[in-house]
Amino acid sequence: METIVQQLLNGLTVGGIYALIALGYTMVYGIIKLINFAHGDIFMVGAFVGLLAVNLIADSFIVAVLAAVVFCGFLGIFVEKVAYRPLRENSPKVVITSALGLMLIILLAVFARGDVAGIVSSGTFWIGAVLILAVMFWLIRGRVSGRNKNGNSRINALISAIGMSIVISNMVMLLNGPQREVYPRLLPDYSFSAGPFHISALQLFIIAVSFVLMYLLYYIVHKTKTGLAMRAVSHNLNAARLMGINPDRIISFTFLIGSCLAAVAGVLVGTYYNIADPNVGMMYGLKAFVAAVLGGIGSIPGAVVGGIVLGVAEVMGVAFISPSFRDAIAFGILIFILIVKPTGLFGTKMKEKV
Amino acid sequence: MEKHDKILELKNVSLHFGGLKAVNDVSFSMGANEILSLIGPNGAGKTSTFNLITGVYTPTSGDVLYKGRRVNDLKPYEITRAGMARTFQNIRLFKQLTVEENIILAMHNLRKIDLVRSVLSTPFYYRELGGVKKQAEIYLDYFGLMEHRNIRAENLPYGKQRELEICRALATGADVLLLDEPAAGMNPSETEQLMVTINRIRKELSKGVFLIEHDMKLVMGISDRIVVLDYGRKIAEGSPEEIRNDRRVIDAYLGKEVEENAEA
Known part of the structure; x- marks a missing residue:
C-alpha cells in the first residue's frame, strides 16, 4: 500500500511533465492538424537554455525558467514560420526553402562528423550558417501571398516537422557537444514524512507547477479573446479568417504557448533528474505524443489526463514489473489505444464530410 | 432607383x-x-x-x-x-461554441483587450468583457436570439442558425x-x-x-x-x-x- 502511494506520487510527477509537453502537441494538432515532431526537441532546448542561463546569470530556478520560456517561445514561432507556414501557403518558394533546409541539414551532418569544437570556433561555419538562415528568412518574408487552402500539404508538413526535430537536436549537439550535462539542483530538495510516506518537496513542487500552468492555459483558451479565436480557428479556419481573425497570428500564438509550456517542462525535468541530455528530446516528445493520442489528440483536457495516466502507468510498470519495461509500457499503451479507441479518451468522432 | x-x-x-x-x-x-x-x-x-x-x-x-x-x-x-462581412451558402458557424461566443468572436477586431490584462484579470478586463457582452446582446436581440445565447450553435434550429450567421456578420462591424x-x-x-x-x-x-x-x-x-x-x-x-x-x-x-x- 505504501509503495503504491509512493509510486503514485512519482507517477504524478512524471505525468505532469508529460502533460505539459503533450499540451503543445495537442494544441498544434487541434489548430493545423499537424503533429509537430520538433516539439520534443524544443523541450530539450528549454532544459539547455535554462542550464546556460544558470551558468551565465545566476543560480536560480526563476532565471532558468524565464530564459527557457523566452528562448523557446521564439524558437517555436521560428520553427512554425520556417518549417510549416511556407508549406501551408503552398507557395512555389516552398521548393527553394526546402532545398535550402536540406542543404543546412547536410552541412550540419558533414560538420558534425568532424571535430565539433574546431568547427564551432571557426568563423567560416558561423558565417555560412548565418548566411543560409538569412537567405531562408528573406525568401520566406518575401513569399507570395498564396491563398490555397491547406489541403495536400499535411504529409509534407509532417516530414518537415521530423526534419526540424533533427536540425534542432543536432544544433544543440553541435553547440554543446553530444554528451550529457550535469544539471544544478535549482530547488532545495528536502523530503518530509507524513505518516508512513516520504514526500519529496520537489515532487510536490513539480506537480503544483504543472497544474498551475494547466489552469493558466485553460484560462487563456476559455476566457480570453485570443483563446476564443484559437478555438474558432481550430473548429473552422476558413470561417474564422472571414470573421476578421488573422489565422497566421493565432497559429504563431499557439506555437508560442506550446513551446513555453515545453520549456518549463524542460527545466523541471533537468532539475528533477539533475541531467540535461541533447538526445532526450525525441523520447520525451514521443512519450508526450502517446499521452496526447491517449487523451484524444486535439483535446486539451485529454492531453492532461493522457499525460497523467501515462506517467502513472509507466512508473507503476517500472515498480511492479521491471524497469526495462518503461518504454514498452508507453508504446504498448499507444498501440492498445489505436486499436481499441483510435480517437482517444476525450476525442470526438471523425465525421466524414460528403 | x-x-x-x-x-x-x-x-x-x-x-x-x-x-x-x-x-x-x-x-x-x-x-x-x-x-x-x-x-x-x-x-x-x-x-x-x-x-x-x-x-x-x-x-x-x-x-x-x-x-x-x-x-x-x-x-x-x-x-x-x-x-465587408459575409455568410455562407452552407452554414459555417462555430458549432461547438455557444451562440453568444459566436457573436463575441466576430467582434474580435473591435475589442481592445490584450492577453496580459486578460490573464491578470484586471478591472479593465471585466469592464471590457461586460461592454462586449452588452453589445452582443444588442445584436442577438435584433434577431430574437437572446433566449438561445448560451446554447451551442449546432443545437439551434436551422432557420435560427442562418439568422445567427447573419447576426455574426453584422457583429464584425x-x-x-x-x-x-x-x-x-x-x-x-x-x-x-x-x-x-x-x-x-x-x-x-x-x-x-x-x-x-x-x-x-x-x-x-x-x-x-x-x-x-x-x-x-x-x-x-x-x-x-x-x-x-x-x-x-x-x-x-x-x-x-x-x-x-x-x-x-
Whole structure:
C-alpha cells in the first residue's frame, strides 16, 4: 500500500511533465492538424537554455525558467514560420526553402562528423550558417501571398516537422557537444514524512507547477479573446479568417504557448533528474505524443489526463514489473489505444464530410 | 432607383481557373445603403464573385474597389476588418461554441483587450468583457436570439442558425453584408421573417446588403437593384421591374416561371 502511494506520487510527477509537453502537441494538432515532431526537441532546448542561463546569470530556478520560456517561445514561432507556414501557403518558394533546409541539414551532418569544437570556433561555419538562415528568412518574408487552402500539404508538413526535430537536436549537439550535462539542483530538495510516506518537496513542487500552468492555459483558451479565436480557428479556419481573425497570428500564438509550456517542462525535468541530455528530446516528445493520442489528440483536457495516466502507468510498470519495461509500457499503451479507441479518451468522432 | 454613393465597385473583374472563366469581365457597383441582389443559374459564378470580393480568391484581372480603395490583394481577414462581412451558402458557424461566443468572436477586431490584462484579470478586463457582452446582446436581440445565447450553435434550429450567421456578420462591424443564399432551406414563413430582418438592417442600421438568392419572391420583394450573371458574364442589371421584363434574362434563366411567380 505504501509503495503504491509512493509510486503514485512519482507517477504524478512524471505525468505532469508529460502533460505539459503533450499540451503543445495537442494544441498544434487541434489548430493545423499537424503533429509537430520538433516539439520534443524544443523541450530539450528549454532544459539547455535554462542550464546556460544558470551558468551565465545566476543560480536560480526563476532565471532558468524565464530564459527557457523566452528562448523557446521564439524558437517555436521560428520553427512554425520556417518549417510549416511556407508549406501551408503552398507557395512555389516552398521548393527553394526546402532545398535550402536540406542543404543546412547536410552541412550540419558533414560538420558534425568532424571535430565539433574546431568547427564551432571557426568563423567560416558561423558565417555560412548565418548566411543560409538569412537567405531562408528573406525568401520566406518575401513569399507570395498564396491563398490555397491547406489541403495536400499535411504529409509534407509532417516530414518537415521530423526534419526540424533533427536540425534542432543536432544544433544543440553541435553547440554543446553530444554528451550529457550535469544539471544544478535549482530547488532545495528536502523530503518530509507524513505518516508512513516520504514526500519529496520537489515532487510536490513539480506537480503544483504543472497544474498551475494547466489552469493558466485553460484560462487563456476559455476566457480570453485570443483563446476564443484559437478555438474558432481550430473548429473552422476558413470561417474564422472571414470573421476578421488573422489565422497566421493565432497559429504563431499557439506555437508560442506550446513551446513555453515545453520549456518549463524542460527545466523541471533537468532539475528533477539533475541531467540535461541533447538526445532526450525525441523520447520525451514521443512519450508526450502517446499521452496526447491517449487523451484524444486535439483535446486539451485529454492531453492532461493522457499525460497523467501515462506517467502513472509507466512508473507503476517500472515498480511492479521491471524497469526495462518503461518504454514498452508507453508504446504498448499507444498501440492498445489505436486499436481499441483510435480517437482517444476525450476525442470526438471523425465525421466524414460528403 | 435611388441615388447612392458607391461603396463597392467591381471593374472588369475576371476570375479564371485554368481554361474555365468562372467570372468574365464583370462590372457593377453597389450603393452604401442599398439592397443589391446577384442572381443567375447554377454555376453562373455568383459565389465565385462573392469569393473575389471577400478575398478568398484574387481576381485574374480587373479591380475590386471598396470605398474607393483597391482591395484585390487583401486577405480575407483584412477585408472583414475593412468592413465587408459575409455568410455562407452552407452554414459555417462555430458549432461547438455557444451562440453568444459566436457573436463575441466576430467582434474580435473591435475589442481592445490584450492577453496580459486578460490573464491578470484586471478591472479593465471585466469592464471590457461586460461592454462586449452588452453589445452582443444588442445584436442577438435584433434577431430574437437572446433566449438561445448560451446554447451551442449546432443545437439551434436551422432557420435560427442562418439568422445567427447573419447576426455574426453584422457583429464584425461591417458596413456591407454579403449574404450567400440566406433563404436556402427556409420555409415560407421563415423567409418572410428574413425579408423583414434584412429590411430592418438596411433601414435601422443603415448597412448595405448584397445577396445571392434563388428565391425569386425574396429577390423581387426586397432588392433595389439586381445583377444577373450567366456563364460568368453579366447579362443584365436593373430594378426588379426591369429584370423581370428583360428578354435576355428570361431567355437565359428565368423562363416564363418568374412572371407566374411575380403575379402570385
